[in-house]
Amino acid sequence: MYLKESDVSSFLILRLLLETEEMNGGIIEDFIRQTPLRSLFDKYNNSSSDDESGANLIPELSHLANSVVARCSRIIRRSTIELQLKFNEDVPDHLRKPATYSRNLLEYCSYQALQLLTKTPNYLADKKFRRLTYDMMLAWEAPRSNELKTKDDICHHSSEIDDEDDGSFFYTNTMSMAVQVVDHNKTVGSQAFGRIASACPAIADPITVHNLFDALSSSTNGKLHFIVYDKYIGSLDKVYRSLKNLSVPSIISGQFEKGEIILDNDGAMSTQPILQHIGISAWPGRLTLTNHALYFESLGVGSYDKAMVYDLASNLKQVVKSGLTGPLGARIFDKAVMFNSNALEEPVYFEFTEFKGHSRRDYWLAIILEITYVNRFIRKYDLKGIQKAEAYSKAIIGIFQYRAVKEAFRIMPSHFKTLLSFSLAEELPKGDEILYALYNHLENMCSSSELNNKRMQSNGKIDRGFLPVSLQTLMGLGFLLLKDTDVIKQRDFLISDVFVGDFSPLEMAVKESRCYTGLAEAAQATVEQVKxxxxxxxxxxxxxxxxxxxxxxxxxxxLAAWEDSFKSTSFLMSILYAVHRGWIRYFLPCILVFTAMAMLWNRYHNNGVQLKAFRITLPPGRNPVEQLVSLQEAISQFESVIQAGNIILLKIRAILLAALPQATDKVAVLLLMTAIAFALVPLKIFLMLAFLEGFTREMPLRRDVSEKFVRRMKEWWIHIPAAPVELIRIEEKKKK
Incomplete structure (x- = not known):
């Protein structure tokens, strides 16, 4: 995209006026500053200041990295040389090796600049901030002076995008000012995005930063364009502003607790109502989610009734999942969220009506689950005070980022790709270790100032204070979780859980979990193929x-049928001899050893060889009617099995309670004799007798006797009555 002709003309006029500035004694400059050309004049002054700092370029850095460091130095109000000296003093020797020196220095300057920028109000709306953070990512990928010199000379040292109404692009470099063409092919990768974006909690969280990158670059083959990044930050800024101005409904304001803030509400529009289903009754209303509870206000005559509160913070064994709803309790429409807890007599269903799809339901299900999981995390580790507020802040910011992606790109990642930190930890393999690392991070945050400073200096970390970064970020955006704001303002805050040139324990836990996630996804893909x-x-x-x-x-x-007497006799004698000698206890170990040896043999000879497809002979095809008949027959057979099992249990109950005294006497005497035999006779003798009796039933010498014995047992069992059963139906209470 090129400059407008009017902008080029203005630029040439500006250069001409500046060249004659010395002859006019400053009159022209005063005139320019009072005209619409003031913005161009300011940009020229910025360029002049850059020219003055041109001598301070760091030779180890590329042109783009020098441009980023120069802008960071102006933000920090220190020269680039001072920043380099401070870096050499603060970090240990292993972070100043030539191979990683440039990148670590760039991270050091970027993190300190972001620490100051995130203190300013409305920084997400500032397009200079968006451009700077994106240039940090570009520079991170090519920080050394011998990397991508040609491209750095051409573009992307620093570009500032004016408002869309102006439609012009100006380019500011540490060396010169020129009109440029925007390079739409310049992109950043996952690693650069993860190192820079996670340093600004409002943009990304270290736990979900790679999932966020996958969502933003899903349509660009794993590379992030500035246009997409700028659109995401703009959507994020709109979400923060809209929720900041979200007023508490007066009808539920008196029910709010300390530190409770509204995260979202829905159902106020008549075209998109929310129906609450309890039993067979349904009622429209408005649903509000906070970090402590769900509030549902039923729509009355011209106003809302008193809100029903569904607690998410207490330990009530809450269950939240998708559900089916329909008229009169029927389960037809898949557009509802089911909520149940120990405080409710029966589950409650919230139906999110929409003409097609269930994206609205999926969004609410995800954010309700996130609040449920963060409260579970708080209860598990018994977090209090600032630690509790920090946990809430991470969940709340994650919900805002999730909503920003949904509204900007119509994407709602799920399962392993979710943007919600605590939900992701519940889904990922070894996600419990991520939560434990987060808990350790919150514990270390409360250590003393002196010990924490010594630990960070020894590990090459930036001195970033003690107030949690997510809590400070949320407070800066206007959301108050703590009332002790005066004490909090006196404390510095952490820029992020990101270390210069190193991974934090939380990042290491996430990295390890992601490795297991890749294996799990690959395995799941094979499962889907063979279904x-x-x-x-x-x-x-x-x-x-x-x-x-x-x-x-x-x-x-x-063998048990005795069709071949020699084989059956040999097998019987072998088993009896093995039981008598006590070899039976080695049967299972031998089977396990044989299986292990076979697996190791295959491991050695078939290492990396793709398995051959398992050949299955398909049964004859059936039409839908035949399949339904077969399904009905299978259900009937299953029902018959359950009925037979219930009858056996009821007859046993009748014997135990002496419904038939003669049968009870016989069973009692048999149990007493069996108990005496077990006490006096070795166990292996019982095993031999049991196997001998069962294996020789079909033996020619015993076949008649066995059939007669089985017949008598069946006749005796038939004469035993079943214990009575009384079915009681619970009358459903009529509810509004």
């Missing part, structure tokens, strides 16, 4: 997979 549809097909797959087990059972059945 098949249809009951018959799944049964065929299971039969093929269990073929060795089925074959073993068939061979045992063949």
């Amino acid at each position: 098949v549809e249809g009951i018959d097909t799944n049964v065929a797959v299971m039969k093929e997979l269990l073929f060795p087990v089925i074959e073993l059972l068939e061979r045992l059945s063949f």
Whole structure:
């Protein structure tokens, strides 16, 4: 995109006037500062100051990195040479090695500049701030003087984007001022974004920064363009402003607790109501979410009724998940959030009506779960005071970032890609270690000032104070979680949980968890590939997979049927001898050792070799009607199995309670004799007798006797009555 002709003309006029400035004794400069050309004049002055600092360029840095450091020096009000000397004094020797010196110096200057910039009001709305942070990422990828010199000479030392109404772009460099073409192909990667963006908590969190990058670069092949980054920051600024101005409904203002702030509300518009379902009743209303609870205000006659409070902070074993709703208690529409806890008699469903899809429901489900998880984290580690407020702040800022991405790009990442820190820790493998690292970070935050300064200096970390960064960020945006603001203002604050040239314990925990996440996602992809549809097909797959087990059972059945007397007798004598000698206890260890050896053999010979596809013979195809009939038959058979199980339990109950005295006497005497036998006879004898009795039932010598014994047992069992059962139906209470 090029400059307008009017802008170019103004620029040439400005240069001409400046050249004749000495002859006019400053009159022209006073005239310029009172005209619309003042902005151009100011930019020229900035360029002049850059020219003066040109001699202070750091030779180890690239042109773009020097430009970023020069701007940081103006923000910090120190020269670049002073910053370099301070860096050499503060960080240990291993962070000043030639291979990483340039990047670590750039991080040092960037973090200190961001520490001051994030104290200024409305910094997210400042396009200079957006350009500077993006240039920090570009410089981070090529910080050394011998990297990308050509590109740095051409573009992206520093560019300032005017308002969209002006439509002009001006370029400020530490060496010169010129008209430039915006390079739309210049992008940043995940590592640069993670190191710089996570240093500003309002933009990204160290736990979810890589997921945020994936969401922003999903349509650009893993590279982030400035246009996308600028759009995200603009959307984020709008979210902060809209929620800051969100007034507390007067009807629930008296129910709020100390440190409770509104995160979102919905349902006030008649075109997008929220229905609360309790039992078979449903009622429209307005839903409000805070960091402590859910508030639902039923719509009455011209106004709202008193809000119903659903606590999220107390330990009530809350359950939040998606649910189905419909008229008269039917489960038809998948657009609801189900909430249940120990304080409720039955679950409550909040239905978010919309014509198609359920994105509105998914958003509310995600943010309610995030508040539930952060309160669970607070209760688990018993956090109080500032630590508790910091945990809330991280969750709240994460919700704001989640909403900004949703509104700007219509993207709602889920599962492993969520932008909500505590929800992500619940989903990720080893997510509990992320929460433990966060807890340690909050504990270390409360250490004494002297010890903390010594620890940070010895580890090459910036002295960033003691007030949590997320809490300070939220306070700067106008959200108060603590009332002791006077004490807080007297304290410095942490810029982030990011260390110069190193990873913090929290970042290390996130990095390790992400490695396991990649393996889990790859494994899950293979699972999705092998899923098949249809009951018959799944049964065929299971039969093929269990073929060795089925074959073993068939061979045992063949031996137990005594169709080959020699094989059956040999097998019987072998088992009895093994039980008698006590070898039976080695059976399971031998099986495990054999399995392990087979696995190691395959590991050695098939290392890295892709498995061959498992060949399954599909059953004959069935039409939908036949499939429904088969499903009905399977359900009927399953119901019959459950009924048979209930009858057995009821007959056992009748025997225990002596509903049939003769049967009870016989069972009692049998139990007493069995107890005496177990006390006097070794266990291996019982094992031998049990195996002998079961294996020789089909033996020709015992077949008639066994059939007669089984027949008598069935007749005896049939004569035992079942204990009575009385079914009681609970009358549902009519609710509004």
